[in-house]
Amino acid sequence: MPHVPAEDEEPFEPRLRPAGFPPSFGDGPGEADAVLLLACLLGITPRVRHEVVWHEGSATGAVAAIRGGARGSDNDRQFLRGADPARIRKRVAVAGARFAQPGSSEYWPAFQRLDDPPVGVFLRGRPLVLGHDRVAVVGSRRPSAQGKDVARSLGQGLAAAGLVVSSGGALGIDARAHEGALDVGGTTVAVLGSGIDVEYPATNRHLLAEIVERGTLVSEYPPGVPAEPFRFPARNRLIAALSIAVVIVEGVARSGTRSTADFATQLGLELFAVPGPVSSALSATPHELIRDGARLIRGVADLLEDLGIDPSRRPPPPAPDGLPANQHAVLDALIEPMLPAAVARAAGLSIPDTVSALVQLELRGLVHGSGGRFRSALVREAARTTAVQHHADADADPR
Amino acid sequence: MYGRVLGMTVVGVGGRAVAVESFVGRGLPALTLTGLPGAAVQDARERIRPAVEHAGLEWPLRRVVVNLAPGNLRKEGAGLDLPIAASVLAATAQVPTASLTGLVFFGELSLRGEVLPTPGVLSVAIAAAQAGLAGVVVPEANAVEAAQVDGVRVIAVADLSHVVGFLRGTWEPPDVEVGTQRGWRSAGVDLAEVRGQEQARRALEVAAAGGHNLLFVGSPGAGKTMLARRLATILPELTREEALEATQLHSVAGLLAGRGLLRQRPVRSPHHSISTAGLLGGGSTQLRPGEVSLAHRGVLFLDELTEFRRDAIEALRQPLEDGHVVVTRSSASVTFPARFTLVGAANPCPCGFRDDPVRLCECRDDQLARYRAKLSGPLLDRIDLRLSVPRLTKHELLGAAGGEASTVVRTRVLEARERQLARYRDNDWTCNAHLPGPLARREAALTSAGERLLGDAVERSALSGRGFDRVIKVARTVADLGGQARVDVGHVAEALSYREAFEPEDRAARAS
Numbered sequence: 045m046p047h048v049p050a051e052d053e054e055p056f057e058p059r060l061r062p063a064g065f066p067p068s069f070g071d072g073p074g075e076a077d078a079v080l081l082l083a084c085l086l087g088i089t090p091r092v093r094h095e096v097v098w099h100e101g102s103a104t105g106a107v108a109a110i111r112g113g114a115r116g117s118d119n120d121r122q123f124l125r126g127a128d129p130a131r132i133r134k135r136v137a138v139a140g141a142r143f144a145q146p147g148s149s150e151y152w153p154a155f156q157r158l159d160d161p162p163v164g165v166f167l168r169g170r171p172l173v174l175g176h177d178r179v180a181v182v183g184s185r186r187p188s189a190q191g192k193d194v195a196r197s198l199g200q201g202l203a204a205a206g207l208v209v210s211s212g213g214a215l216g217i218d219a220r221a222h223e224g225a226l227d228v229g230g231t232t233v234a235v236l237g238s239g240i241d242v243e244y245p246a247t248n249r250h251l252l253a254e255i256v257e258r259g260t261l262v263s264e265y266p267p268g269v270p271a272e273p274f275r276f277p278a279r280n281r282l283i284a285a286l287s288i289a290v291v292i293v294e295g296v297a298r299s300g301t302r303s304t305a306d307f308a309t310q311l312g313l314e315l316f317a318v319p320g321p322v323s324s325a326l327s328a329t330p331h332e333l334i335r336d337g338a339r340l341i342r343g344v345a346d347l348l349e350d351l352g353i354d355p356s357r358r359p360p361p362p363a364p365d366g367l368p369a370n371q372h373a374v375l376d377a378l379i380e381p382m383l384p385a386a387v388a389r390a391a392g393l394s395i396p397d398t399v400s401a402l403v404q405l406e407l408r409g410l411v412h413g414s415g416g417r418f419r420s421a422l423v424r425e426a427a428r429t430t431a432v433q434h435h436a437d438a439d440a441d442p443r
Numbered sequence: 444m445y446g447r448v449l450g451m452t453v454v455g456v457g458g459r460a461v462a463v464e465s466f467v468g469r470g471l472p473a474l475t476l477t478g479l480p481g482a483a484v485q486d487a488r489e490r491i492r493p494a495v496e497h498a499g500l501e502w503p504l505r506r507v508v509v510n511l512a513p514g515n516l517r518k519e520g521a522g523l524d525l526p527i528a529a530s531v532l533a534a535t536a537q538v539p540t541a542s543l544t545g546l547v548f549f550g551e552l553s554l555r556g557e558v559l560p561t562p563g564v565l566s567v568a569i570a571a572a573q574a575g576l577a578g579v580v581v582p583e584a585n586a587v588e589a590a591q592v593d594g595v596r597v598i599a600v601a602d603l604s605h606v607v608g609f610l611r612g613t614w615e616p617p618d619v620e621v622g623t624q625r626g627w628r629s630a631g632v633d634l635a636e637v638r639g640q641e642q643a644r645r646a647l648e649v650a651a652a653g654g655h656n657l658l659f660v661g662s663p664g665a666g667k668t669m670l671a672r673r674l675a676t677i678l679p680e681l682t683r684e685e686a687l688e689a690t691q692l693h694s695v696a697g698l699l700a701g702r703g704l705l706r707q708r709p710v711r712s713p714h715h716s717i718s719t720a721g722l723l724g725g726g727s728t729q730l731r732p733g734e735v736s737l738a739h740r741g742v743l744f745l746d747e748l749t750e751f752r753r754d755a756i757e758a759l760r761q762p763l764e765d766g767h768v769v770v771t772r773s774s775a776s777v778t779f780p781a782r783f784t785l786v787g788a789a790n791p792c793p794c795g796f797r798d799d800p801v802r803l804c805e806c807r808d809d810q811l812a813r814y815r816a817k818l819s820g821p822l823l824d825r826i827d828l829r830l831s832v833p834r835l836t837k838h839e840l841l842g843a844a845g846g847e848a849s850t851v852v853r854t855r856v857l858e859a860r861e862r863q864l865a866r867y868r869d870n871d872w873t874c875n876a877h878l879p880g881p882l883a884r885r886e887a888a889l890t891s892a893g894e895r896l897l898g899d900a901v902e903r904s905a906l907s908g909r910g911f912d913r914v915i916k917v918a919r920t921v922a923d924l925g926g927q928a929r930v931d932v933g934h935v936a937e938a939l940s941y942r943e944a945f946e947p948e949d950r951a952a953r954a955s
Contacts, residue, residue: 186807189798215808247809325803381800383839385641395641400936407899407939415791415798416642416661416833 061094064156065163066101070145077129078103079145083164084132084266085110085124087117090160090278097163132266139241139267140256141168154285157311162264162282166240169256170231178210178233179351180283182304183217183293184326189414190381191294191326192220194318194343198291199224199232201344205353208233210287212279212304213252213261215245217293222251225259232259233286237279239269262286280304289314289351291341295329302329305338316341316350367405374401375410378420387418444468446533446540449547450511450526451570452518453563455730455770455777456691458570460547462512463526465534470506476527478511481519481728490552491528498556498603503535517775519729521551522561525580528552528603529610538610545577546598548606550585556603560584562697565690568592580606587703588694590619591687621703634673634852639843643670643832646941648852650828651677652859653920654874656763656785658748658823661832662799667788670832671744674786675710676849677856681740688780689740692732709741711783715750722755723762724770730777733770735762738783748787749817756822759785763825787826789818800836824909827876827917828941859923875920880912887915887922892932900939914938 070079082093082103088110096106096115110116111124136143144150145164150172155161181198183191195217199209203225211218213234225232234255236242240263243249255261264282265275280300284290284307292315295301308315315338320327334340341347367375370393377390388398402418405411411418444467451458474488492502509527511518526548532538549567550558564585569592571579578596581589586599598616600606608614637644643659643666650657651674659667681689686704693699693709713722713734720726724733735743745751762768766782792811796802806814823829835843863874866886872878878886889897897914900906906914915930918938922930 186803186805188803245809247812323801383639383642383833383835385639385843386839389842395645396933396937399642399940400933403936403939404896407896407903409903413940414831416831417798417800 061098064161065097065146068102069097070103070147072102072104074104075102076145078107079164080129080132080143081107081124081127083143083145083162083166083264084127085116085120086265086269087119087123088115090162090264092116093163094160103163135267136166136240139168141166141240141267143167144172152286154311155282158281158285158307159310160281165282166263166266168240168261170258170260172233172260172262176208176231178208178287179347180210180287180290180304180308181217181221181293182211182280182283182290183301184295184299185214185216185218187216187220187294188320188324188326189412190419191217191318191320193412193419195220195293196224196227198293198318198344198347199226199230200228201348203230203232204228205344205348206230207353208259210235210283212237212276212283213248213255215247217301219248219251221293222255222259226251226254234259234261235279235282235286236261236263236265236271237275238271239263239265239267241267242269242271244271276300277303281307284308284311284313287313289316289347291316291318291347292330292333292338293318294320294326296325297328297332299329302332305329305333314351315339316347318342368401370397370401371405374398375405375420378411378418381417381419383417444534446530446535448526448530448533448543449576450523451547451549451567452516452520452523453566453695453729454516454519454775455779456566456695456732456736458563458567459516460570460574461516461518461523461526463523463530463548464510464512465527465530466508466510467503467505467531467534468508472504472506474507474509476509476511478514479517480511480523481517483521483728484511484518484523487521487524487527487552490524490554491531493554494524494552494556494603495528495531497554498607500532500537500603500607501535503531507531507534520561520563521559522549522563522567524552525550525558525603525606529580529606532607538607542610542612546580547571547576547578548580550580550582550600552603558582558600558602558606560697560701563695564588565591565687565694565699568595568597569687569691571595580609584701585694585699586619587621587701588690588699590621591690591704632673632676633849634676635845635848637666637670637673638845639835639840640666640670640832641846642830642940644846644852645937646828646830647674648677648856648924649917649920649937649941650674650784650786651679651852651856652924653827653863653917654784654876655827655917655920656787656825656876658787658789658826658829659832660789660791660829662797662802662834663790663795665832665834667832668744668746671742671746671786671788672710672712673849674744674784675708675742677853678708678742678784679853679857679860681705681708685740692736692739692779696732696737698737707741709738710744711738711741712744712746715745715747717751717755719752719755719758722751723758723768724779724781725772727772730770730772730775732779733768733781735759735768735781735783736779739780741783742786743783744786744788746788748789749814753817757819760821760825763822785826791831798831799834801834824913827913830941855924858926859920862923862926875916875923878916878919880909883912883915883919887919887930888928889915889935890929890931893918893930893935896932896935896939900935906939906942910942914942917941 100106100109179202199221202209209225210233211221222232238244243252280303290308317330317333317338373391377387384399388395446465450461450463452461495502529548551561560582564581565588568579568589572592572595580598583599583601589597597619690705711734722733762781768781769778791797792806793814794805797804918930918934921934921937
């Protein structure tokens with residue numbers, strides 16, 4: 045268990061820290077090695093590390109100060125005693141990873157705007173292109189089926205519009221958002237809360253491997269660092285800093301999702317939230333954020349509109365034109381997850397005809413069934429009003 | 444000083460004739476049993492003398508040797524008490540030897556000479572009739588069972604003195620009422636009582652019509668058990684032959700309690716803590732039929748299917764495939780018939796609330812994957828119909844109509860069964876579920892639109908090879924229910940809707 049110093053462990057000459065890093069940081073003899081060593085320290089918080097760097101004015105100075113016992117933990121001193129930058133570089137290379145320090149092409153400038161910027165990041169996969177706009181899609185690790193669908197369609201829509209989807213590589217919403225982007229041949233960035241080569245959670249190992257191939261993995265931690273709960277909030281600040289906007293899909297109250305949203309607010313990013321049923325615990329965070337001023341979105345169309353993304357860059361939505369009449373009626377009737385019997389009533393069809401239409405729509409990818417209920421894969425704005433009317437009629441009927 | 448009578452022992456479900464010879468000779472008073480008697484038969488040595496003396500008869504105070512032939516067959520059960528006693532009585536000339544010809548004796552004795560109810564009487568009577576014997580002497584309590592068998596006279600005895608009286612010609616056994624054993628009887632539940640759940644109700648109808656196995660997946664309280672219990676109410680009534688088969692198994696298990704033929708298809712619903720031997724059959728000495736055989740010609744309902752012992756549910760594959768189960772122990776290997784409709788019910792995930800409209804599911808994806816892996820692919824492959832039974836919201840429940848009554852649904856099921864019987868009259872199978880996979884396509888006679896939809900499903904990898912055959916068989920049944928000669932697109936679509944539940948749902952799970 046590594047020692048984690050509390051942030052205010054000892055008052056270290058309280059002074060206002062400027063943003064970013066000192067001009068000579070990472071530049072000069074021994075500096076690059078010193079930055080790498082600093083990045084490998086696990087017994088010191090990013091904030092304290094940043095303070096030491098500013099206090100000493102350089103990476104070599106910071107390493108010397110920590111080695112000398114002025115700051116940092118015993119673990120760090122022990123690590124620095126045996127540390128060999130060349131061996132660390134080799135280990136990083138063996139993991140298929142690379143290291144980017146501030147100022148290098150893959151160190152995202154917005155990281156420097158953080159209160160406690162990372163002294164460097166490790167990366168795997170494709171280069172992190174600075175010109176790309178990234179949108180973060182984050183949410184619960186245990187989402188509802190609807191939440192998963194929304195996350196996936198957001199991932200698909202953003203990637204199709206030429207944006208890069210960023211998220212945390214975790215289970216649930218994160219995984220769906222990454223998958224959505226990969227589905228349509230887009231690219232995606234996952235920021236890990238573990239060492240750059242640690243595939244966590246194991247369930248996502250196939251997904252992470254796919255991201256290495258077609259996107260980028262980013263981590264503040266060197267190879268071999270296990271995933272631990274306290275690393276996830278730190279990871280979340282990088283997700284926010286990498287992105288131009290953050291979308292919250294589902295999250296229970298006081299969740300890690302909330303922390304990503306808070307970082308987004310601190311960084312002045314656009315914050316979006318997808319609403320859910322008021323009765324669901326998973327709606328707590330998005331609804332709270334909406335009340336606090338986050339922008340409500342109903343789907344990817346709203347998001348792209350608000351971001352000012354040219355819709356012509358989007359591929360046309362799957363055109364339901366030419367559908368048989370029954371399937372059309374069923375699709376129109378599906379305004380929420382519904383039982384086949386309810387769909388049949390709303391669409392004015394027999395149950396067998398409805399089931400038949402639902403199955404055929406499912407094969408076309410326009411409808412998803414799970415747990416006995418079906419829902420539309422499309423956000424069909426035009427159909428919504430008429431379908432609501434149908435539904436209201438059905439409700440009024442006391443059958 | 445020699446006597447010989449015919450008894451029977453029950454091996455598996457069949458009665459096997461045992462010649463019981465007695466020799467009373469010089470020596471100290473003792474009773475020796477030879478010819479591979481089992482533990483229960485050994486006990487007879489102590490029981491028979493008091494029983495004989497209590498009936499006012501004489502026990503020879505000499506050395507008695509009783510031999511059970513054939514000597515290579517292990518004899519089990521207390522049913523040999525009566526023939527052993529009769530044999531000793533014959534050897535001591537207390538009953539006329541001539542009166543014994545053509546009779547089989549079967550029954551357990553009490554110390555007071557009463558003839559006690561004994562499991563397996565129906566099997567004994569069937570075997571006796573097949574062997575061309577004239578009569579069976581059986582416990583009065585089991586007489587109705589034996590009376591179901593044509594061509595053999597039933598001598599119902601309550602006491603050893605009755606047996607002696609009958610053999611001496613001084614006592615006439617009462618006539619045994621066969622009873623009105625045919626005809627469908629209400630099970631006390633009805634499909635009309637289920638509100639909403641139209642899809643699940645329809646799936647029951649399809650299962651009943653085509654003999655398909657069924658799996659309901661849904662949250663606690665969704666009504667899975669309520670639905671499953673109503674399957675028997677829409678199944679065709681037992682034919683006499685089927686009733687005899689099923690009753691025989693219940694007789695051997697000692698579950699008939701004095702009744703005659705089963706009138707309703709049996710519904711067995713063992714608890715998930717049941718042992719493999721309890722489910723499949725077994726036991727250390729006498730091999731007893733398990734729940735799969737007690738559900739023969741009926742319904743085996745396994746609630747909480749995922750909670751059963753893994754080896755137990757995996758062992759279901761044999762009876763599901765072959766319609767019988769082979770139980771092998773050191774003592775013997777027997778075959779019990781076990782052709783049943785399996786109805787399974789399972790929660791969608793460990794906490795039970797996945798996809799629930801109100802409660803939040805608390806399971807992680809990896810927990811879900813582990814849970815779903817509890818049911819193996821080969822087992823699921825033998826379950827043609829799988830569907831989600833959603834827990835209804837209050838709103839949905841209030842809006843739901845009560846459904847058709849069981850008798851209405853049953854009429855359609857019977858018509859569909861007739862069509863299958865006519866189509867398969869020259870084959871070994873009688874319903875679509877038992878259709879061999881390669882033939883399913885031919886029998887389906889798909890229309891071109893139906894063919895296209897199936898092709899689409901395969902292309903979108905919604906169907907595996909096995910899944911393909913399953914969908915065709917189910918579609919065939921749906922078409923039979925509609926009275927259609929060819930399987931059309933609507934039938935295929937409905938069949939496709941019964942495939943989704945319990946499939947892995949994630950990319951990661953599919954990839955691994």
